[in-house]
Amino acid sequence: MIETDALVVGAGPAGLFAVFQLGLHGISCHVVDALDEPGGQCIELYPDKPLYDIPGQPHSTGRELTRNLLKQIQPFAPQFHFAQLVSHVALQTDGRWLVSTSVNNQSNQQFLTHTIFIAAGVGAFMPKELKVQGLDYFFGRQLFYRHTMMPDCHDKSVVVVGGEEAALAAAISLAQAGPLQARSVTLLYRRDVLQASAETLSTFDELRSTGRIQFQAGQVTAVCTEADRLSGVSVQTAEDKTLTLPLDALLVCQGISPKLGPLTQWGLAMERKQLTVDTATFETSEPGIFAIGDIVTYPGKKKLIVCGFHEATLAAFAAAARIRPQESSILLYTSSSALLQQRLGINASK
Numbered sequence: 001m002i003e004t005d006a007l008v009v010g011a012g013p014a015g016l017f018a019v020f021q022l023g024l025h026g027i028s029c030h031v032v033d034a035l036d037e038p039g040g041q042c043i044e045l046y047p048d049k050p051l052y053d054i055p056g057q058p059h060s061t062g063r064e065l066t067r068n069l070l071k072q073i074q075p076f077a078p079q080f081h082f083a084q085l086v087s088h089v090a091l092q093t094d095g096r097w098l099v100s101t102s103v104n105n106q107s108n109q110q111f112l113t114h115t116i117f118i119a120a121g122v123g124a125f126m127p128k129e130l131k132v133q134g135l136d137y138f139f140g141r142q143l144f145y146r147h148t149m150m151p152d153c154h155d156k157s158v159v160v161v162g163g164e165e166a167a168l169a170a171a172i173s174l175a176q177a178g179p180l181q182a183r184s185v186t187l188l189y190r191r192d193v194l195q196a197s198a199e200t201l202s203t204f205d206e207l208r209s210t211g212r213i214q215f216q217a218g219q220v221t222a223v224c225t226e227a228d229r230l231s232g233v234s235v236q237t238a239e240d241k242t243l244t245l246p247l248d249a250l251l252v253c254q255g256i257s258p259k260l261g262p263l264t265q266w267g268l269a270m271e272r273k274q275l276t277v278d279t280a281t282f283e284t285s286e287p288g289i290f291a292i293g294d295i296v297t298y299p300g301k302k303k304l305i306v307c308g309f310h311e312a313t314l315a316a317f318a319a320a321a322r323i324r325p326q327e328s329s330i331l332l333y334t335s336s337s338a339l340l341q342q343r344l345g346i347n348a349s350k
């Protein structure tokens with residue numbers, strides 16, 4: 001059980017800026033995200049796409065924005081919990097919230113928090129599953145949807161399903177020489193046209209030419225098992241033939257899609273799959289639960305990163321008043337407040 005004043009659900013731009021604003025109020029927090037790294041949509045959808053509407057930055061990529069936000073919150077040392085999905089939220093008798101997370105559909109972590117900041121964007125980014133009868137049984141043991149969640153594949157046969165950047169990058173990583181090199185790597189994609197950066201395609205072709213990576217065009221139609229283990233997959237090829245690919249592990253990289261998931265079961269007021277909030281505080285229909293960013297709706301709402309920053313600021317002020325009602329409500333400025341500069345780790349003598 002982790003006790004905290006604030007729990008931020010979502011490590012995208014709005015969630016990271018909420019961490020900063022809470023830090024200015026002297027409130028430490030924990031951050032949970034379904035992804036295995038911070039950045040949210042910026043990292044998953046447009047890491048290298050230029051953004052031109054971030055205040056003070058003529059242009060930056062999603063990756064650069066994430067890096068700058070992480071640098072900005074360093075003085076507050078937030079604790080991150082990645083690859084976890086918030087599954088249950090329950091109000092306690094003392095007014096705090098008991099929050100449970102899950103990993104691979106198994107209970108994982110519990111938090112007891114005074115406030116919750118939902119910065120879930122358009123939903124938790126979840127991998128697109130491979131729908132084949134009997135395959136789900138092996139999830140977390142031999143079936144994986146993220147390369148980073150796989151165990152050591154040294155001297156094992158791995159089949160990677162997918163034909164875009166993430167799939168090729170995973171196949172390359174598994175095939176490259178080193179102590180974690182797989183015995184064999186096969187990339188399986190529905191067609192023989194792959195989509196990735198020129199650099200990735202070049203490396204992939206080089207490993208394929210040396211036999212370190214095999215490629216097969218086709219689609220998985222069935223699983224093959226031996227003694228309660230996944231031993232291979234049946235594949236229907238473009239020539240309408242069926243073949244079997246033996247394997248020890250199956251990595252599926254078919255992209256991601258946002259899902260609201262358990263959020264819809266928390267009893268929060270919603271409108272068209274978005275949370276409704278009080279725009280003075282950005283508190284939801286439940287006291288102590290705030291929502292910011294693309295997950296919220298209200299009259300005049302615009303789905304812009306800069307709007308999420310504004311929402312995070314007001315929500316942090318409201319949360320501070322809730323957590324520490326006895327403290328002064330006088331507005332302080334980072335340019336002149338010794339207290340804020342102290343919290344930021346700034347040496348006032350410089």
